[in-house]
Amino acid sequence: MRRLLLPLLAALALPTGARAAGLDYAEELVSAARTSGLARDRQWLRLGHWRPRAVGGYESEADGPAFFLSPRGKTDPEAELVATLRGFFAPEPKDPARQHPQCQFPARLAFLARRLGIDPSRLPARRCEKLERFWARTQARGVTLVFSSYFLDNPASAFGHTFLRLDKGEEGGGGERAELLDQGVNYAATTDGGNAILYAVKGLTGLYKGEFTALPYFYKVREYADYESRDIWEYDLALEPDEVAMLVAHVWELGSTWFDYYYLSENCSYHVLGALEAASPRLDLLSRLGPVVLPAATVQALYQNPGLVKRVRFRPSVRAQFARRAAALDPAALDAVEAVAADPAAPLPEGLSPERRAAVLDAALDLFDVRHARALVEGKDGVGELRQRLLARRSAVPVQSAPLTVPPPPQGGPERGHGAARLGVGAGESSQDGSYVALSYRAALHDLLDPPAGFSPGSQLEFLVTDLRWETEHRRLRLEDFSLVDVVSTNPLDRFDRRVSWHMRAGASTVRDGGCRECLAGRFDLGGGPALVGAGGAVTAQLAADSELAAAPSLQGAFGSGVRLGVGPTATLRLLGGERLATQASAGLRFLPFARPDTIWELAAETRLHLGPASIALAWRKTPLDVEGQLSVLFFR
Template sequence: MLSKLALFFIVFFPAASFSNTGKSDVEQIINHANELRLSQHPTWIKLMHYEQSYSGSVNFVSAIHDDAFFNAEDGAFNPHAELEATITAFQKPLVDELVDNHAQCKFPARLLWLQRSLGEVAAGIQTIFCPKYDEWTLSNSIKTISVVYASGFLENPASYYGHILLKLNSNRSNGAARLFDPSVNYGAIIPPNEDPVTYILKGIFGGYDGGFSQTDYYFHNRNYGELELRDIWEYEINFEQREVNFIVAHAWEVLGKPYTYYFFRKNCAYRLAELIEIIDGVSIMPSNQFFTLPRALLQNMYHSQIHEEPLVRSVDFRPSRQSRFYKKFDSLISSERNEVRKIIETRGAVDSEAYGALTNDSKIRVIDTILDYYQFAKSAEIVTKEDADNLHRKALVKRFQLPLSKDSGNELSLNPPHTGRKSSYAQVGVTYNESLGNGYSIRIRPAYYDVLDAASGHVQDSALTMGEIELFTQSGGLHISHFDFLKIESVNTASTNLPGDKGKAWKVKLGIQQQDLSCFDCLTTRLEGDYGYAVNLNSHVLVSAYLGGGIQGNRKGSGHAFIRASAFSHVKFTDGLNMRLGVELPKQIDGSGGQKKKYVLELRQRLGINSDIRFKYEEDESRQFAVNLGYYF
């Protein structure tokens, strides 16, 4: 009864005060705001998500296209009118309106900013209690915020570059309870059963709405780390409490509001950067005008400061289930690995003499690894959920029969994504071609990485390239060697060779390239793809084999279609020196010309974090040698 009476007073008395607010009070506040030119203030422009307009009739237009986000009829493109309408709406009586529909409850960040900007005059804005917003902030218990990065996922085009979201950290205790803190996520709103071609085209050219949504962080942690097997890093931001409150308030304002979504530029990283940059003095938006890459945002954050201190307070790593399992398996000695394999192959039979001869510590390591294997196998759909759960329970019984173990202290650690090189690449080199002679090459790759420079936050031994172009200049002439619109190489190595861990690998490429290395005037459009198997022979050598084919423009009698077998190896000599070897055996399906074997060898030596030198040998109708210097930017 008392709580209901308290809520009545909280809601009713501000309403009564509002009903007595005079028109002159509102005018006084508006006049002061105009004197301070608040409608032109950078923070107001950011709060309204105004962007420069090039139509000629207006200077700004909001990126949000939802009338509910504005208080003025022309608020989407008139900052001054929207400011005055917002102040008026804040003073509107509550007589015939639900509390949570009041402007103060819909736009709490605007209210906080106006109160701070207007000084003593802001006392005329009588604030009210907003039940839904109070619930959203966990009764004002959000104490810090973290930017969360999930590593790239090549099975889903929307996640090629990794994904960024915002985690709101409450004052709950550390540990599992933190998984139930709220998170704010930005993404495209995609209709069900959208076909891949439409999906790609609309994502690139702005055919989808995008928006912020909220859910418990547990959902994202499970989806990325447990189901998609992606590593996660949490970057806690070093904001003061008032700054945390301001960002939380603005996140509430933009929830569910539609933007136009663009995969390359105005994506999750772009919109999260906007959210954080409403704090004065923070500038973390990547400068690349074509791509907004999550790793570039993390690098900018990590090297930024606020209040003369680092912007990033701490970095926390959450390895995926796959990473945890591989790490545990790698730490086993040979006899322990053999027992793990036998137990899994016999569906949980723990009765061999070899197992009985193990020490208790070895038995614990074996059973703990098996427990992780069944969880990994279920996530990777290697076995059915029912079988995985039954076998997991069977192993758990065996584990309970063993003593408690001490923490080995052998924690999994990977270099966080902000420590890697920058994401775009430029290369110049000297080239010798047996058929075409000497020349110079120029290569530009806006994004993202190849097999030899896949680093922190990337999929190891894989490649993701978009918009790469290589030019060859000779005797004053400039020629295109290739233009790759999209090139993906996805390698999931058979790191354990346990049942189901088979090392799937696939490649796809769409672009324009020379039909072979013996001519300049033989450019052809080509779409090609391969599927195969990859395995790590040891910690330094990966090998893979593929079957595939492609379709192309018919040049030099090459035909419109071909099939091929190919093999690839990646050799890591040191942390800074590695090499790739490849061979293709093509067989054309139509046309009158033949296709010969193709070979490639490329050696890369890292010079610095953002520079390298490469030697490359290729053979395709003609032999070609090149030495190239590269720089990441």
Template sequence: MLADTLQKSGFLAAFFCLLLGTFTARADEMPALTVTALQEKARLLKLAEHPTWLSLLHISGGKARILDPNFQLGEPGIGAQATLEQTLALLYGAEAESAVCRFPARQLWLARQLGMPRRPLAHCSALEEFRQRAPLETASLVFASENLSQPSSMMGHLLLKISGRDAQQRPLAHAISFFTDTATANLPKLFYESLLVGKRGYYTLSPYSEPVARYLAGEQRNIWEYQLALDEPSRELIQLHLHELRQTELTYFFDSYNCATLVNFIVSLAHPTLREPRGGWLTPLDVIKEAKAAGAIASTHVQPASRWLVRSLNEQLPSAARDEVQRAVHQSQPPASSAEATPNGFFALELARAYNRYLYEQGQRTHASWQAYEQQLGALRERSHTGKTLDAGEYKQPTATPPDAQFSVGWREQGEDGVVELRLLPASHRLEDDNRQYFSENALRLFELALQQGLRDGKLRLGALTVYGVESLIPYDSFTQGWSGRFELGWLPQNQADLRSRAKPAVHGGLGLSRRIAADVDLYALAGASAAYADKGAYLSLEPELGLIVREIGGMKSLLRYRYHSRASGQNIGLHSWQATQFLPIDQRNALVFDYRYKRRPGLARRELSLHFKRYF
């Protein structure tokens, strides 16, 4: 074995490895040569390439995601090997007493890998205070559903919940969150800063009850908790690493270092295969899906927002029963049907409880009146529905949504012209996609690019570049109301005088109402407008829209839309546009999309057909 070592690494490396084995177990008695020997042994073991070491440094795709030189121990790009050697020099050199407090997780992991004794941490007052304040016996991924009004949470928000008992055996739960400031109406500036130069990131530790109250009551967003499968060594390593991050300056990048990527690095300390996610843009749902596929999820628990619960229970009851519940709640009386020991009686009771809580959270009911009515309904529940529980976890499953990125290729016929069209959507989904696991029919398109190759002239054109596009068609109901709307910003298809479409700088918007006229049929109407730039300058156009969405068997979906354009291409010419889209899923990652459009203005009409193959990834 010694001969092999000499052949592979040379006499000097073998000498240091042998020298390392003669050191005593007392860390404070190690001679100065220990650092050099440890560095050499780390090279032999290739620790700088170990997935856990790369997770500790938040490196993925060969790039360090934390830019703080005090964390990487050098300028960004210094590399995992150089940071490893610098870390060993600190942990086992003259500054060891302070270094072990700065990098306790690195010290723990390196000691395990190198067979070295662990240095004591009792003198690290900030670390000890953190461990006592935020014990970690269990850890959970927490997903707050999408909030389309907040740019940083358009795809949901992911945080880490850590729970345990303190020295007095009191249960404690805390949230580890990472976010940035998005309080601006200047979307171009926001995207520029968060995508190219980075924004200041805020890494916070707070009582878990605070984000729960904000998401559930304040923003009416559902919360899913996914408890992680962790052994004791992993729990200790994660807790120490959380403290390392508290001392680090973090820069937030919307696409490459956000709440999802930071939490994913933390989880990968226990499950190393998760460090390098598949695809490009890692979203909160991607983290949960990958963790589930890797067997890292031990259990799941959902906390539904009252608005979501009201809507889901509404779907379980006939119209007359819903009206009865609403009247009863406003009169603070139990619904008559809720006393019946039947499924509908139980649903009526739970709807009354959810609506009562929703009114309180919206400031329409005092705490005293909410509590008194809740006690009244609780007593009825004990009498008539003992042992029954409402499991909201199976109603909607975020992990069952399609992947958050897609690519499509297809053919589009535009009268006598034809084009081959390539479309890339790095995040997140279109209206025709399978939205059954979302709160409502919706779309979110970030930096969607469409390129068209002409079949006759061979020219390559920009079909569209949607910097930011969102649609939310929330069905209106008498309990919680609900507005629908759409907004698009980018180089968007604009109808020319000849009814051909060309990408032009534009902003589209609309606001209106949607109604669920049947279980799988939504009807909507939006009062819309657009501002665009054409050859003769900027112009405004009114664009009201009517639409019908039908969800069909096997995940198929049909969309019918009508839109009127008051000024096509900036001219005082009214244009009518009809569109029919058919979505045909092949499997979970592939689909076909057929689209037919008919446009008409005085003296001219045009038909367009297209067929696209779509791949989710």
């Protein structure tokens, strides 16, 4: 009975005559919208996230049914526009969990009011308390797109991540903007705790729901910069005040729906740009993206709208903060940092001024947090107590630390990065197969010899790499090499950072030893070891204990099977000449227990010259049965 009563009362609140007049006005607006073809307007289509279909017509990317007032709304922008207009005049919804259309769709209301000249006094007045609370919470005066850097330790974040920040424009006590208090708007998949393989399959095929959430920016800073130690880049956007308001209103609309989440295409970065476009019809963002959407490419799409990015800020991870503090200390002080980070009660060198004592303890605190970030959040026994003692010791030194300024890294932000896709065309000569024409394609993202600008030094992440050869003498096409995924994480070993470097690859390679007659074998490679980096990043030397598993029907593997396991060392030397030149040489030895041959080796060298949009690559390789050289041109897109 109560359920029936509420909407009835709401309807009675308007005199019957006024209500009828309202409905007339609604129909008047509907016919005006139809006549002007407003449903084909660029911004209307963007507000509903309708995209043209290959078969004609439109379909919205939004998948939550509550996003549409018309039953045909998902595929019919005009039906949805009409239903929206009528909805604005509708009585309060029967279901208290549902919002009135005026409250649920403030951006649509603003758009239609502006374009149809709706007279607000002729709309039935509705209270939208939840929306008003959200509005008060965000207080947005500006918008920033935030990019958190590549994080190879988590496959979901390996390509980086982007989200929006609604800026309050308020000042902290010291005159700096209190950005931590801004509201972050994040789009992410809601996963369900399945295993990694299930996760990958579901992520790639759209079986997860992607949803927008709003949370204070400080949670994101704590998560990315502190907990995961990822650098953050912030791009302040030059939006007009009405565009900012439109964005907040549209984010509210998106809060009541979801999108099927596709890890490669309709991902976090895609929908963040989609929301921006809906708020600001003058922008062209999604059209700048390829079929595979990477966070870095969405940052680059911002830059293709001249003047849109008005300021860039670099927010250093706790690891970068520590590096900056350590760089200001002499060797004796660094010894003390190490000692205090391990034991908070360790003595400091005699005769240090309070300022120097503070500097040593400040660095030790950051080092402690770098080393124990996870244990701290997880509440592991003892770690918090150690940190507490270190903090107490620092607080006893009556020196207020000056603000730490960390300059952005020399390679710059993701906007400087090369295109993720790479096409290679070249020619080579093999002692086994004679001369050949080489063709290669990589879907994403970066290898260690690619132009370094905009990427984390020492991190490689490649996805779907194919090397084909047309052997001109044998008139034969060969799949020389294929990588499903190829990851290298180089962690320079120094006195404070003892993480080993590691690499992993899954794919297939042509066997160039006596194991089979140039067969293509499925391969899985895994290995790791220490790496040393010197001369400001120009020289990297690495030694790794490697393993490789290879399988092919014709392979003379262990015990006569087609599977063999190789283990052995690899030494690698990499030299970078600024952003123009990169060279790498490596030597590897593998023992193949119970297989034939029982030992294989490989020597390889490659050098690349980067000339802006293209690079020239010269490669040489020697294996037990083959020597080959290849010259090619690489194009990035």
